[in-house]
Amino acid sequence: MDKKKKQQSTEEKILAAARKVFTTKGMDGARMQDIADEAGINKALLHYYFRDKGKLFETVFLEEAQKFFPKINSIFSSELPLFEKIEKFVHEYIDEMLENPYLPWFVMNEINRDPEQFMYRIWGKENLPQPSKFLEQMDKEVRKGTIKKISPVHLFLHIVSMTIFPFVAKPMITRNLQLDELQFRQILEQRRKEIPRFIFDAIKK
Amino acid sequence: MDKKKKQQSTEEKILAAARKVFTTKGMDGARMQDIADEAGINKALLHYYFRDKGKLFETVFLEEAQKFFPKINSIFSSELPLFEKIEKFVHEYIDEMLENPYLPWFVMNEINRDPEQFMYRIWGKENLPQPSKFLEQMDKEVRKGTIKKISPVHLFLHIVSMTIFPFVAKPMITRNLQLDELQFRQILEQRRKEIPRFIFDAIKK
DNA sequence: ATATAGTTTAACCAAATGGTTAACAAAACT
């Protein structure tokens, strides 16, 4: 047992355990007993602190998602020049994911389970993320002739795909490329520079 | 009800229903009763045709995965020149996914649930896919000076990310970019040409 | 010391769910 675990409050222990179990097994696969075991407490305590499974899940889920998604949004709609914006997005996204490697899968899982509900819980009813500003910015650069002619939508998809996918597909990638934890992490760190450079090479004139 | 459903054998109805339910709800979230309802039959029939839930799931799963994964593998280890190979991979992958849009999520889900088991079931014990040949090929081109200096691993990740991610993240993308089914499909079709061109622009000398 | 509020546990309960059984119906076969 960690020293940490003893200092943690019961509530914190539960949340940490829930995060772990929900992430690996998903909302449906997770068993309340598993979470209790992982936290080293009695199952009834889960219900004492969090009324039911759904509440516990939502707490864990929103805690993570809400602190991260708005950040992305603010980058995309900021006033930075195009390349700096891309660079910043890639950097911050990868950094965040390296610290919370379970987040992407977690989010993807939820978003697939119930897209409407998800979007609503993250951004509220009328507060959708607006990549439109980013798309317009790309479009402007194309018309100005600063970058090659490219569809903003596709460029946008290229960027998010290259940034996010390796995290979601981690088990496949580590297995296929025969990487250990450390090597995988190093590659992800390299990608912070690698992706912006690749994009730059592809669209600079 | 479809006309088709009446012509389908019960076994086919079950498989179609199982595919649908397993794909949307996942192995754990899926209920045998849901599958029976979807197929319009009694629950006991499921057990008559497929011994238990696990067996049914595996049947559906392997049926899809086994027919597709070997194809990818054969492209990567073929003798085609680099750019043709990339083009072919992107083309075939997107085409396949457009026909079976549920497959990527299905596969990712399983691979995350139990990586070892998954790889084993798809490729058998000693028959891992070998992207190494593809990596070497890229490396060779770099040293020959035909393309820009780039890490083969990263280029590999770029390619698969841009190709696969949009399928996995479909609900997020359609929601954020406000696309309907048709528009999403059209964009995916465009990407067959868009991705190879983007890569070409990025690494050609 | 004792009462009190907060925390934790073991034992229990009800509903959901995967799976079984026995009977029935429909073909296929003789």
Next chain:
DNA sequence: AGTTTTGTTAACCATTTGGTTAAACTATAT
């Protein structure tokens, strides 16, 4: 026609699982 085999169903069973309860323990205040 009658008999066997295959397909299908309703009712049932055992287990799992989320959730409850009442009792015990702990700390803090009086």
